[in-house]
Amino acid sequence: MLAAQRRAGIVAALDSAGAVSVTELAARFEVSDMTIRRDLDSLAEQGVIAKVHGGAVAARPGDSAAVRRTEEPGFQAKSAQQQPEKQGIAAAAAAHVKPGMSIGLSAGTTTWTLAHELLAVADLTVVTNSPRIADIFHHCAETDLPGRAGAAAGPTVILTGGVRTPSDALVGPIANQALRSLHLDLVFLGAHGFSLTAGCTTPNLEEAETNRTLLQTAARAVVLADHTKWNTTALGTFAQLPQIDMLITDTGLSRSAAEQLREKLDTLILADPTETRRPR
Structure with a gap:
């Protein structure tokens, strides 16, 4: 599977579930955690998703509630x-x-x-x-x-x-x-x-x-x-x-x-x- 296809699959999974973990994605696409993390980095840079510790959530521009749900204060x-x-x-x-x-x-x-x-x-x-x-x-x-x-x-x-x-x-x-x-x-x-x-x-x-x-x-x-x-x-x-x-x-x-x-x-x-x- 090409990286672009895999990343499209990640976005589709987020659209369906709202949140996914690195472990879940790695198992689904049969790749390493490191590969999934690179995919998430790329998608986050494009503003398509929002990364959180251990996974990602769907990005919702202007939705302040989504920020409150995913941030992890120190x-x-x-x-x-x-x-x-x-x-x-x-x-x-x-x-x-x-x-x-x-x-x-x-x-x-x-x-x-x-x-x-x-x-x-x-x-x-x-x-x-x-x-x-x-x-x-x-x-x-x-x-x-x-x-x-x-x-x-x-x-x-x-x-x-x-x-x-x-x-x-x-x-x-x-x-x-x-x-x-x-x-x-x-x-x-x-x-x-x-x-x-x-x-x-x-x-x-x-x-x-x-x-x-x-x-x-x-x-x-x-x-x-x-x-x-x-x-x-x-x-x-x-x-x-x-x-x-x-x-x-x-x-x-x-x-x-x-x-x-x-x-x-x-x-x-x-x-x-x-x-x-x-x-x-």
């Missing part, structure tokens, strides 16, 4: 957004964690905020694909905090390997393989967006796959997302709403949205925003 940019809401969500989430539990924390600024709340919970086993979250527990391992019986009762932290994304998540086959054999009591996942139709989504296709794998390790799964993420749809779905046990958002969510979500979810919690900050 950790620093996201950490400055909706801080009071994230604090309230983290406090509400921490109330469900008991001493001795094994828990999972996906990468993200809301789960990172939750990690600070969990420093006072004794004898946790924490599995995470976030180096930043692992560092929180590591730096405080020798600190005596209320509710902890000294360093011996501090957390055991398991950090997966993988490829680091702009949002500081470790993703990909190595991370997924590390997670598949684990059995956790409770998993907390951040999300770029959540909606009735797309469920819980992230802009990074590989991160979506790792989040799906983390979700499968849990007896119970909780998604943490502030109200500004309602009806935002990113590239990859990692969980439909019925697949999660609880969604914790904040009181900024509209009454109408809350009513719609309660029809899909076992538990919806609306946390009060708080300005209380732990020392970082």
